[in-house]
Amino acid sequence: MSNEESPMPDAGSREPSTGSATLLWDRQNCVPLTRCLSEDGLVLLLTPAVVPPGSQPSTASDPFEPLGQELAKRHFKVRHVPYTKNGGLTGVHTAFIRKADVIFFVVTGPSTDNEPSQTDLADAVAEACEARPLLVVFCCHVETHEIHQYDFPTVIKATGFSVPDLRAVSSLLLDGEVASSRSTCQLPPRMTTDVPATWSVQPCDYERDLIGIHALWNDNVPRQFHLDAVVLGSLLRRDGYAMHHVVRDTPNGDVLGFCATFTTFADSKEEQLIGSVAALFVKKEFRRRGIGRKLHDEALGRLGKIGGVHRVQLGTTFPRLLYGIPVGHPDTEWFRKRGWPLDLSGPGTGHIRADWLLRFCDTPPLNLASAGLNFRPCELSDSREVLEMVARESERKHAFGWYDQYARIIDSGFIGDVILGFEGSTMVATAITYTSPAGNPTASDIPWASSIGTDVGGVTCICIKDDDPEMVNRRDTVMVRLLCACCNSLGSRGMSEAFLDGLRSNESGVETLGFRQWARYREVWHRIS
Structure with missing residues (x-):
């Protein structure tokens, strides 16, 4: 991506001898990154076009390369895309955001009277991220109360963007702690649920799980699709046709993820069946940890083992929960990455239908x-x-x-x-x-x-x-x-x-x-x- 303006020296570019990074808050509970990023997850690093400490604009290299390199050492896929203050959020940035699983946005200094604010641009990126985790990294001096004016879900603060500072940031992101003995790291209280090595997918128990499933449904669908718990339960309870799965919180049994599947005869011959992935939801604070993928793969695996199933759809035939994946659904890219055809106009390949x-x-x-x-x-x-x-x-x-x-x-x-x-x-x-x-x-x-x-x-x-x-x-x-x-x-x-x-x-x-x-x-x- 070409710069639209010449890089200029930036506040916060002093070169300290040791690095420092502090986690101010983490409402997404995604630090360390293993909490929200799978092994094949894509990281997008959005950094400003600035001059590294002690360099001249004519000979400057990208000062944030060390951060990308440190993250890549843990086998994460990292895409490093710079932005310019005057250029703002472009279509190129938006396209990368839609493909990413986690987005980092780096701020290196406050705005001046003659230029846009990097923090305002970070706010615009937050809107573009939709449900994707966004971590904003302030590599400069800024008062915490100033950051609180924005509703950033996860904020990290470093003294600058020298190589030691960026290594401290990466150590915090990867391990939840900073390697330097002079660095500070204030981690927020952990959630009660630890992340297991592998999520256990279990059959749905209607009596036990319906309250949690109903809450997940109404939290994850547009308001027009909200249903009464009794109505939703009657749609899900189809003996002989339904096969639903849940992932539960180990300590208390709360439903963290839910996948509903059905089978129905394709036609009058009663020889071939249609499998339906009718719903796939994960509790918001537990997303990006592999629960959805585990449920998705388990559901498809079980449907594929049923004799006669020759086709699987996203959405349902009857009972009709959702006809397909709603247009504008924030997780469309997630399904596309898992092989569902969403970009064509023919039957079954993304063709638009309507109620x-x-x-x-x-x-x-x-x-x-x-x-x-x-x-x-x-x-x-x-x-x-x-x-x-x-x-x-x-x-x-x-x-x-x-x-x-x-x-x-x-x-x-x-x-x-x-x-x-x-x-x-x-x-x-x-x-x-x-x-x-x-x-x-x-x-x-x-x-x-x-x-x-x-x-x-x-x-x-x-x-x-x-x-x-x-x-x-x-x-x-x-x-x-x-x-x-x-x-x-x-x-x-x-x-x-x-x-x-x-x-x-x-x-x-x-x-x-x-x-x-x-x-x-x-x-x-x-x-x-």
Whole structure:
């Protein structure tokens, strides 16, 4: 990275004979680094472009190379990227931050009247780090009360940035102590839980773990996905289909990490299964210690040993917790590093799907001609044709779990909640509608409509036969009229809003009716050979 300004001598660049480093506070509990950094973790070192002690600008080398070299001796991957005071936080820095597991930001002096503040820039870096650990190292004289104006989670203070100072800093980071006898090191009180050499992954015990799992869920998902503990428990307890794992705190048994997995039949043949990594959460103060990776690897290993599982996805089919990994999720890069395809647009490789919501009073007035289409509730005599169409279309469109949903509805007393569309006498579309707590089995698998409001009904598993050359109407034409019929059905049952799950994010027919996107996900899965 090229400098945008010439390096200038900096305050704090005096060369002491011995180094000094002090840990002022560590709210992340990540010193020494083994607490938050795995063996293959990436360290990003952001340092200012300054002149080392006793050097001239024309012949100056980077004074922070010794710090990077000391860190690298412990086999950590270190990326050293300088910054300039006037250049600030650039796109290059942001790209490196997103790839890193731990970020160090070095401050070498206070701001002057004519230049930006390095501390303000450190504050901007803190925002860019999101959930990643940030350690700010002040290599200069600064009063502690001045640092407290910022909410830096971990702060180290050194007398300068001479080689002895930087060695003292690295010793503190790596060992939790400073090698120099004249140095000071004020470590904060340790957390009660020691970091074990290997985390023990255990089967989930609902009675014992549900309170902790519920707290983890609500702490780790956006507010719109918060669930009541009873509802979450009912979604997780699926005997024969669910296999959940936890990592517990050794002294007190508290849940530190949780991974939920399910299996469901892929299609009507009941030969192949879909494995789902439905949720993977780690308690915030215990992240970056290998718990998530241990749970992830254990879950995939167990799913891979189940006969018939040929595909594993991030997110769930049914029960529908999260359709995929939410767009903008702070740990997207973590999953990408573990081989999940997130950057393409095809099925299962990061394609964007969306949940949609419509208030019926917001529906624009539409004068829709029938287009030769008619809609009605499903009857028992339609069952075979419906299941055959759903089996064919869901397999063709990778719509996992749809066949099971239709089969359950048809076998229940709610067959009339399935809405059918016909072009003449040919069935061309189906959809499942549901309300809660009416007893419709689909309502027990998709919690989001009822979590939004008691007057919100749902529409799911929309199946349109759009590959038939004999069809007159296009998909969008059928979609709009099918949704109108579904909303009319829900309205007749006292609903005032409709929730659609897992549709394409660019579904134009949905937008025509006034639906707005409620959540966006990346559809991600991969095959198991």
